[in-house]
Each structure stands twice: as structure tokens, then as C-alpha cells.
Amino acid sequence: MQSQVSFSVVISTYNRAHLVSRAIKSVLSQGYSNLEIIVVDDASSDDTAEIIRENFPKIRYIRQESNQGPGPARDRGIREASNQWVVILDDDDELLPKALLKVEESMCLQGLLTTSRIFPVIQFAHSNGSIPDQFKILTIEDYFRGDVLGDFVPVINRMHYISCGFTYPRVRIGGEHMLWWKIAKQYGIPTWNIVITKVHEDAPIRLTSPQNQISRAAEYARLQETTLEEFGVELLSKYPKLYYVKLLGAATYYLLAREKTKARKYLKKAWQFRPTTNAGLLWLLSYMPELIVHKLFVLYRRKGGV
Template structure:
């Protein structure tokens, strides 16, 4: 049986997934299997996958989303460790070698991830991901709750971690990886290898460009973790405002700008449950009713209100 199972979910990436697979097959560490889950692609993805023959295992399923695709791969995986890579990213040849050595020499680590290069159609960006987004020196549940600093395509995790915390949440259409890492870090240590071991593709059509969807799912993940862990509920208010509560205000204002008052008020009700009826809450609630305020006024947040949405009330 292989030591590592590499799982690649793919959807309509016939022009890119082959490059991803080739980067995995070029690893200096060789005791692994590659499981590609084709999530209902309607392009030539199937033809590309079958060109690799028995070098990879292909799972075909109807389009259910990336969480369901990763879960399908996990269910058939035989490895002691599970590695993830998205279908447009590329691994450096020594990625698995470095990370498996780390895991097998530090048995207290449940998940290891790495730095990565970011690139687009113009080439590789000058700063690595970790330089542009410094990882907290303390990697614990509360710091990860602040923001997700674990890129999925860099992750190798013990299979026993996934067996203990469960599979990816298939009801999340984004941020499903963040949800998983929050569950894992509550029980196991995670470790960063500061060396870049992945090339991460910056795509203009990335799911991350859908601001509403990202905010909705990001808040759902935060709510789940906040409810599971009383220690998070005891964090300083300033921290919670900056990294949790104020995102409800941002989402509510996004809905207001789209004249979706009912959605705005629903979002504000969630905010009020956690933070109370602050002045920003009252102001946004008022302008969520289009008859009460002109479109010219609601098109722009006053500077004082915007500052409070970003930093919290004094």
C-alpha cells in the first residue's frame, strides 16, 4: 500500500490538469498514489486524464463541488498521509520528500504545509506567499481563527486526523479547506516548512473573486468554530471585531449596495446576536430600507462609519 495518497479534484480544467498531474508524477519521493476526481467536467478533461493510464486512479462523479470531490478521493485513498493539490497548481519535485520527512521525524505534527510561489500569465511574482502574507509565529486555533494561513495545495496531513475530525463540509461552496484546518488544529499541531514547494496559479476566474460567496461561507466557517470552542468566545472584543464580527457589517453593506435589503437585515441579525445593536448596526439597518434613504446617500459609506466597520467601535 502507498504511504501517501495525492488527491486532485478537477472540474473543466482540461487545459491545466495535465500539468498538475505531471508535476505530481515528477516527485523525488515515489511511494504514493494519485487519485484524480473528475467532478462532472463537460470539456475534454476525461480524455486528458486517461492519457496517463494506470499512473493515476480516476474517479468519475456528477458535479457536486470541490468538497464532495475531495471526499470521494479520501474515501478510496490507501495512504497513511493525504496530500491535496488543486487542478491548476504545480508541485516542485521535492515537495513530498521534504514534507514526509518532516512528518515522520516529528510524530506530534498532524499537518504540514509549506510556502509557495505565486504566478500568473506574466510569470512568477517577486514575493512568495509567506512573505506577502506572514504566518503568525504562534500557530494555534485562535490565530488560525483570525485568518486562514494554510494553502490547500501545500498540505500533507495524517489520515488519522481526517478520520477523527470528519470529511470536508459539502454544504460549503468555498472556504471548505479553512473549515477543515480549524477542526484539525484544535486537536493536532500544524507546521510550516518555510521553503516554497508549490507554484500557486492566480486565476482571474478564481472562486475567491466572488466576494459575496466568499464572505457568506467564511462567516459560516467562523460561526461553526466559534460555537464549537468556548475559548474562542473569550478572545478580546477588539480581536473578534476585526477578525469576525465586522465581516457581517461588510456583507450587509454589500447587500445594501445591491438593493437587497432583506438579505442585509438577515445578515445584520446575525451580527446583532454576537455584538449587539451598535451604532453601525443601527445605521446599516436604517439604510437597508430604500424608501428611508436616497440611493446617492447609500452608494458610499461615510468615512467614520467605514472606519468603524473595519476596526470596530471604540
């Protein structure tokens, strides 16, 4: 089909040779003209390179010299892209049929190809994502209120994103929200409640699994800490409930990471801000054996806790 928009699809991957092929095939099956596919391999130690070169010789394959995490890999792909609009696709997910056509049609209907107002990023829903409206230009308040549920697929306006100096956070887990909060605060993010990707759960290691969160608890704790450093003042003044959740989050993950002194520092802040049963229970847990703390965390997550 003849298209009005040129897309580059960037897929960052690390040791998921058995999954990334599915993501690539989902892009190739779009039947979309003006399309570039870039796979950024974050220094995999499996046979990712061989599989891609043998089965997908026409796509662009870029290998990072060292493993740096998904953020730098995605930014590398954005910098290397040839087209104006860059779709960021996870290696364990897949584009649904006609996804790129839906993106193009939505952009045209909202006049984003001709408007004088330029946005660094627009986004569409993953199969687990939703907003209350069919379309909305999201502000940071929409995120803080919890109106943005699940995950969304970013479509980067490449030159504007780069010229504004935006980059993915240099954390290895779940730091994307800080980038979207910054962009939403400064520019707003046009967002459609249109699902264009399917989220799979067949990766051997899921970031949201309790076992992974325990094994990487120090990274999760630092993520909560970084969020508080960058947005704590604004959260405290406008959304104190979310501020309190971040305090307890930092304390919980530091407990799981066996850093009880740091955990108690955040528990003291939480207790001084709002003395609650949750803060009190976490304080008691800070004096219990690590095995008990880990088992209670897994039980809590299995019962639906977040």
C-alpha cells in the same frame, strides 16, 4: 529515490482540462517512489476525462456522478487513496521540484513518523502562504489572531482523519478554514513555513475575483453565516474584532446577493455590537440601487479591500 513515506496526491478538478495536466506533470516530475496520483473529476462537462486517459493512463481517474463541489471530491480522493499520507493539490497549482522530498525530510526531522502523538493533518506553505516561525504546531488561536497568512497545502494522515470523522465542509467556496479551525482546536496542526507549491492565477475563474464574488454572493454570505454559527460564540468571547468582521462580511455579501432583509439583519447585529462608520455606510448602501452597490464593491476590491 527511495522514500520512507508513501504519498497519495489527490487532485480534484472541474472543467479545467487545460490546467489539470500541469498539476499532474508537476507530481510526476517529483521522481518520488511510493507515489500514487488520484484525479477526482467533479462531473466535468469538458474533455477532462479524455485528456487524462490519453496522456496519463497510469494515474487513477475517478469521476463523480454529479457535481458536488471541491469538498466532497477531496474527501472521495482521501477515502480512495492507498497510502497513509494524502497531499491535497489544487488543479491550477503545481508542486515545486523536490516538494515531496522536503515534506518527507520535515516529517522525519520532527519525528512525526515515530511519535506517539498523532495528528490528522500537517501542512506546508503555498507560494502565497506564511507563518511567523519556520515550524509551529498551530492552534485555533493562531488562526484567529491572523498569524496564518495565505494558503497552505494539507497533507492528510488518512486513517486518523477518517477515524476522527473529519470531512471538508459541504460548501462550494472557501470553507476549508472551518475544517482547519476544528482540527487546530482539537489536535493542533504541525505547520512548516516551507513553500512546496506554486499558486497560479491563470484559471479563467478565480474565487477571489470581485466578479466571481458578486455572481456567487449568496454562497459567500452563507459561508460567513456558517462560520458564525459554528465559531461565533468563541469569536465573540476571545476575538470580538474578527467576530465583527464576519458580521459585516455576511451583511456585505447578502447585499451583493440582493437579499437586503438578511443583510440588514446582520447590520443590526453589527451596529448593536459596535456602531461604526462601516456599518453605517453599509446600512445606507442597503437602500441604494444594486448596480451602485456592485460598482462600489468592485472599486473597493481594486483598491485593496478584502
